[in-house]
Amino acid sequence: MTDKVDQYYDVALSLVKTCGNLISEHINGCKSFVLKSCDIDLVTEIDKKVEDTLVGGLSKAFPDHKFIGEESVADGTKGELTDSPTWIIDPVDGTMNFVHGFPHSSISVGLTINKEPVVGIIYNPILGQMFTAKKGQGAFLNETQIHVSQVKEFATALVTFEAGTSRDPERFKAVLENYKILVSKGHGVRTLGSAALNMAMVALGGADAYFEFGIHAWDVAAGTVLVREAGGVVIDPAGGPFDILSRRILSASTMELAEEISKNIVQFYPERD
Structure with missing residues (x-):
């Protein structure tokens, strides 16, 4: 299973890096957006392009994998979590920030197997922060291992x-x-x-x-x-x-x-x- 997860992770990481270019091209903000549920719930064409790129690339590499994506769900696709390997994707988490040019937006890609999260990739391309983790293998920021603070109170x-x-x-x-x-x-x-x-x-x-x-x-x-x-x-x-x-x-x-x-x-x- 570990070898398979490593393979899944490698493909996803490559795609996430490619998609990062779509976000970093708009370092001063993305003024073209539409409203979803209310006037502070936004979506841009970049959200859709990133999700399409990720889902398309992962589907090609792993045809039997399932997907739950923010924009596909917003468009009416039913997101169901099963035991199958399932990619759970937020193409631009922090769209409000992205629209305004506030540099805290990220591509978030998680993978569940048997409904358990086993891979996590969070990439803020504007600040060059690549957070990655695989179950049992530690968490990293730009390939340097990271740890929680241990604060208890x-x-x-x-x-x-x-x-x-x-x-x-x-x-x-x-x-x-x-x-x-x-x-x-x-x-x-x-x-x-x-x-x-x-x-x-x-x-x-x-x-x-x-x-x-x-x-x-x-x-x-x-x-x-x-x-x-x-x-x-x-x-x-x-x-x-x-x-x-x-x-x-x-x-x-x-x-x-x-x-x-x-x-x-x-x-x-x-x-x-």
Whole structure:
């Protein structure tokens, strides 16, 4: 199985590097976009080109593999997670950043086998950050191995956190309450505008935790492998096992920190994918 995963990873990494050129050509922003679910949920032609390139290349190399992609799901394709090797793709995670030229956008590619994340690639081509991980083989930034911070207490934790694109009143209420909790109980709060990069920062040790309600599998599939291979934990925000289709996630440097955060934050349960 390891040899097969290595082969899958090598093909995906080559494609991700190629797609990075599409993003880095727009270092000052991409002003051509359309709206999806609301006026802050955006998609550009680059999103579609990157996803088409990744799915096309991986399909050619591995015809029996399955795919769940953000833009294909948005266009009406049903994303189903089975035991088959399944690529879970966010072509531009952080589209709002990409549109404005804020340099925190990434290509996020995760692979699940038997519904378990085993490969994660997160690439921010504008800043030249290539985060990679394979199950059992460690996590890396530009080929240098990385590790989580080992912070165990909420009071000394730097937490990444997102408002998200949903305008749901109940979710918005939970976001505001949790922001107050983070400011009052934590060491600091950061918002990168990309779930994948938030998780990459936890893996790197630059942030100590990240949680969000309302994300999708393509936002966190790659980051889950990265955080776990860097020595961190990924669980449900209420403290149970992580479910990649639940649209809920809490990742942290240590289980102690994850459990303390889960006991303090306000919970919200969006509709599952």
